[in-house]
Amino acid sequence: MDIYFMRHGRTNYNDLGLCNDDPSRDVHLTEVGIEQAKLAALALRDVVFDRIIVSPLPRTYQTAEVINCYHAVPIEVHPDLADIRSGFDGIPVSDYFSAIIHDPLRIRVNGGESLLDHKQRVLRFIDWLKEQKDKTLLVVAHEETMRVFVAYFEGGVKDDQLRDIHVGNCEYKHYVLNCA
Template identity: 40%
Template sequence: MKLVFLRHGESEYNLSGLCNADPGVPVALTPAGRRQAQAAAERLRGLPIRRVYVSRLRRAQETAAIVNACHCAEIHVDARLDDRNTGFEGLPVTQYLNAMHGAPDPFAWKAPGGESYREMVTRVHGFLADLSEVDEAAVLVVTHHEVLQAVAGYFQNLDPARMWLVWVDNCETLEFAGGMNHAAMRPLSF
């Protein structure tokens, strides 16, 4: 099975530098984000994608719809693919990053009402474990930057500090092939 993980296109909050993990806050793609999604659709056109997984957030769902237009695959919404709930909804990303990195253990730290980086990684790894049961030639997963860090950690056996260094730009992909049960592809234990 070929697994393609795609970060959503540029969003309004990307431009404003604001946090969003609440699906009730409809943060849309920018015109540039829609062009990025269309370019991703062209790159992925030749893959036999029959199943798409997407977070509940509007920017990811818009991206998935654009890319899926040429595949007409089944779309499955999964909350485990949502962006990390930083506890800083609608506030500047810089405030969240300063708070996180000021903590003694930034990967265990969480703001009131938020989730820690490790908690986010655990939910994403749960999704990936369930994905091992899917029987398709190619699967597309449209999600968010920190979620993609956790995906890279799962497949590349990275600890949280090394996951944090993974960078995936808007509408860039991470791709993995082969069986999900391969020993090198087991989730980490924290």
């Protein structure tokens, strides 16, 4: 199966430097984010997707809608693609990083999940993908989620190196998943 994994376009919370894992908050693509999605849509216009899978957070769906202007395929939400539940929704990302500095892989703060918890959830999604019958998919997710995809498909990335992987808004990666 060919899978294109993409990070969502730039949002108002990216501009403000705030965490978000609550789908009910007004976190949306900015004009820059919409333009990023349009450029990605042009780059992917000739790829024949069977469907697009997004996280429950609206910014991924908004990005997928722009990409889908060339495809008109179903857009489906999968809960395992949600961004890391940091426990810092609406709070500066810098505060979150300060809270997990002593053990960034395992610390759970304010009822959130650790980076390793998040990684396990994303790996569960990859296992789910292996059972799907699609030929080509687009998955729109978040930077933290993209880090797990990159580490899984490119290999050689230790857990403590996940944070060293950076994926820009609307940057995408193409991988082949061998299904059972």
